[in-house]
Amino acid sequence: MTYSEENYLKTIYHLTSMTEEAVSTNAIAEKMDTKASSVTDMLKKLAEKDLVNYIKYQGVSLTENGKLAAKMIVRKHRLWETFLVEKLEFSWDEVHDVAEQLEHIKSEKLINKLDDFLGNPTEDPHGDPIPDAEGRIIKVEKRLLSELEKNQSGICVGVKDTSSDFLKYLDKQEIALGSQIAIIEKETFDNSFKIRVGSKELMISNKIASNLYIQ
Amino acid sequence: MTYSEENYLKTIYHLTSMTEEAVSTNAIAEKMDTKASSVTDMLKKLAEKDLVNYIKYQGVSLTENGKLAAKMIVRKHRLWETFLVEKLEFSWDEVHDVAEQLEHIKSEKLINKLDDFLGNPTEDPHGDPIPDAEGRIIKVEKRLLSELEKNQSGICVGVKDTSSDFLKYLDKQEIALGSQIAIIEKETFDNSFKIRVGSKELMISNKIASNLYIQ
């Protein structure tokens, strides 16, 4: 499988993982910052290899083969991210670009040895689940902080948005995985929140609250 | 720099590192298992970027830019090999192919952090020197085992051939970096040797002796 095929597969996996529905050519093009025509070309190729179910004008979804292949790429990506943070002292906002490259290294032995070296982690530094060598994922039930009501609280277990900007913001506010977060006030006007993180209180917008997973 | 450009640069570096002379198109083609015409195309491209000195029909050598770039690739390759052996329990005959991929990962931070993580090693698992972040190489004076005379001895500090076959042979004979090796007898007929490794005696061909570095 080429580098490019892998990237398409991964994108389709992420776009379909929430909805379960077929995803549109345009959605893929937008996500990958490419043109719809390029996407169409690739979809034909992937369909040929039985990695996607593709019907002209009807969007695309992953076959079982495709799903497994995509999971293996996600597995690699998240294991490498874990390695970068845990062993090489990268911060969680710096790992994405490097992991994007590392995820394409082809060696089953490498990734399984890395998995062992890291102690077979089940989640990456952003709280996302790491598929095991068979593609199994341990699902943890988690909610968005924005779904909590006043006086409810929980522990931050993940982030939805993993952009560098967002992660840097969290670092600045000293919000990390494992942080205890309590809703002090919910502002009905703009749906912003007053929260307590550890011993500090702060205001966060609804957008922030909608990108933090709580357990 | 593309994946392919990096591979050419690395090959030219290795071919010129011994001789200091310009290297021929054919030599590169043979080493890379490709066609001379492909090499010519690439040499033009590399010359355009001031990475090689290339004169039609006269062979090619690295510019200072090219030499530094090549060293950085070699640095990455050897650091990754060290990582695989020291941290992920790969054996020294398994690391090459994976390191060939890993050496193309683009991130200065990654490679420098990896260097630190490994304790800034100066040599890889085959005894080859690892250039530092500025391209400096610590040269260790070493000789081929085949240059020793009867009753001389030394410590194995590296291998010239790093093929899987050769390394597996060494494992089988329990010859490793650090092994004490003494010449018991030199056979003038075929230039083979009777040697002692640790407490064991064995016969080795001249080809074997010509691929072991001793200090």
Added chain:
DNA sequence: AATATTTTTTAGATGCGTCTAAAATAAACT
């Protein structure tokens, strides 16, 4: 339902790296 708009696909072109076949140059040999 007919038309306008949006989405998607096709057709054809480009850059990269590769190849084969043929031409040009260099080296080796009478």
Added chain:
DNA sequence: AGTTTATTTTAGACGCATCTAAAAAATATT
């Protein structure tokens, strides 16, 4: 020196992944 042989380069093609522009199909609008 002239000829043969080997090496190297050029010319032209192909596969991959991408693009633009235009055509086709689906969706939305009136």
